[in-house]
Amino acid sequence: MTSDQLSRTFAALADPTRRAMLQRLSRGPATVNQLREPFRISGPAVSKHLRVLEDAGLVVTSRDGQMRPRTLAPDALDPVRDWTEKMRHTWEARHDALATYLIEIQDTPVNERTAS
Amino acid sequence: MTSDQLSRTFAALADPTRRAMLQRLSRGPATVNQLREPFRISGPAVSKHLRVLEDAGLVVTSRDGQMRPRTLAPDALDPVRDWTEKMRHTWEARHDALATYLIEIQDTPVNERTAS
């Protein structure tokens, strides 16, 4: 992992087990054992996944007796949205400009066109 | 990589060099050497990054003489947006319901409250 926050977040999301855990958490807080239940993986494997999610800022841990319930922290998804939407916007701006240009030259007789 | 498409896409985005390449491509197609230029990495490293991006469906390759220009394929970002927005929506729906409940019990005198 390249240690920058956005890379950590994308990497945390690049695993189906972790994404399933996040989806479970989107419906409300859950204990480690609740998060483990849908999978056939060991406790330590769950702990490791949760560590990755916490390092990415996607979940936070609290304490309730001997349990350490996790809660989703959806604000950590904002940089993901911002980055992808910026990509899309740059791409679309370029294509809008291209479309405008194509319409312009279409409406201009060849002998009136100027190099721009 | 867990071999499902969404994981491949997230993993492709989890590297700052690859994200920078995508940002370059969002301003228009580019050759391998153009994509390489901002970095101090070898040609093969660039090829590998581009392979990852192509496997994720984020770029497509064409041919122009001896060059193989890459073009952004921004539709591959849609599943990323869909997944994250669904997460957010589930979370917010739950919190809207909680807020409604809190307002309800606030407006109801204690002795009129019923277990729901």
Place this chain on the structure above:
DNA sequence: GCCATATATTGCCAATTGGTTATATAACCA
């Protein structure tokens, strides 16, 4: 056909990842 340019493939390496079992810690319960 020959050379230069653009890019890909191969073989290698160190670091990271996702999993395991065994062990430790922490809190509740009797």
Place this chain on the structure above:
DNA sequence: TGGTTATATAACCAATTGGCAATATATGGC
């Protein structure tokens, strides 16, 4: 205090990753 439950940490392993240098392939120009 001792036992049980919930979770974390340690130590290890195989697979994957991101990088490199060396080599191969493909195309255009002479």
